[in-house]
Amino acid sequence: MVHYEFPILGRAYFLGGRASTSVKRVLTQAGVDRETVQRVSVACYEAEMNVVLHARAGHVALDIYTDRVMLHVYDRGPGIADVKLAMTCGWSAASEEARALGFGAGMGLPNIQNQADDMQLTSTVGEGVRLELTFYRRGAGDE
Amino acid sequence: MSERITVAHAVQVLGLGVAAGEDVLETEVTGAQVSDLLSHVMAQGKAGQLWITIQTHPNIVAVAALHGLSAVLIAGGFAPEEETIARAEEEGIALLTSSEGAYALAGQLYELGVR
Numbered sequence: 001m002v003h004y005e006f007p008i009l010g011r012a013y014f015l016g017g018r019a020s021t022s023v024k025r026v027l028t029q030a031g032v033d034r035e036t037v038q039r040v041s042v043a044c045y046e047a048e049m050n051v052v053l054h055a056r057a058g059h060v061a062l063d064i065y066t067d068r069v070m071l072h073v074y075d076r077g078p079g080i081a082d083v084k085l086a087m088t089c090g091w092s093a094a095s096e097e098a099r100a101l102g103f104g105a106g107m108g109l110p111n112i113q114n115q116a117d118d119m120q121l122t123s124t125v126g127e128g129v130r131l132e133l134t135f136y137r138r139g140a141g142d143e
Numbered sequence: 144m145s146e147r148i149t150v151a152h153a154v155q156v157l158g159l160g161v162a163a164g165e166d167v168l169e170t171e172v173t174g175a176q177v178s179d180l181l182s183h184v185m186a187q188g189k190a191g192q193l194w195i196t197i198q199t200h201p202n203i204v205a206v207a208a209l210h211g212l213s214a215v216l217i218a219g220g221f222a223p224e225e226e227t228i229a230r231a232e233e234e235g236i237a238l239l240t241s242s243e244g245a246y247a248l249a250g251q252l253y254e255l256g257v258r
Contacts, residue, residue: 017206
């Protein structure tokens with residue numbers, strides 16, 4: 001198993017995507033198949049932007065195993081009061097400023113769920129959000 | 144089957160400006176999409192696509208890099224921010240510009256054979 005961590009700064013719109021780009025790079029360097037790299041990267045970007053748009057700070061923890069990739073995204077921020085509602089496609093708590101930049105379409109969490117094989121989202125209001133994702137590597141048995 | 148269409152080919156025929164990525168213009172354009180919602184592109188994007196948008200901030204480069212898009216075309220006469228240009232150069236993403244609207248540009252790309 002190989003472990004990496006990348007920080008995410010809240011409100012830093014223009015740095016958004018840095019952690020995801022790093023995740024994509026290390027996965028590619030580790031020899032993970034393209035499809036899995038793509039799924040993890042897309043999910044990571046959405047999760048990273050959620051931290052940027054809503055939280056004060058957070059980080060990405062990436063664990064690469066021979067058969068799977070675990071991506072955990074934790075943040076310190078307002079949290080999510082109603083997780084089920086947040087998972088609804090089209091629902092968003094994003095600011096007008098964020099929406100003007102093309103974020104806040106309410107597609108982030110549904111996108112993440114579509115990419116991951118398993119998704120665990122837990123939150124404590126006033127503390128933050130814990131998002132734990134599992135991606136099984138394609139063709140892992142052949143490597 | 145239509146011939147291979149590169150970013151350079153699209154730049155020449157559509158008369159596009161090149162704001163970044165001069166050295167990656169030989170990348171093949173395998174499709175295209177028009178959207179100003181980044182999450183939509185994250186959900187629907189495919190490697191090789193050319194993305195037409197009016198968004199100009201640096202996050203468009205992150206989206207393009209994560210998907211391996213062939214280029215980002217900023218339509219409607221909007222100019223990319225300086226940080227967007229710097230990040231596109233850093234990530235090796237072609238950043239194109241045009242004074243024409245997204246609708247007209249999409250039509251021209253379709254005519255060119257991009258499907």
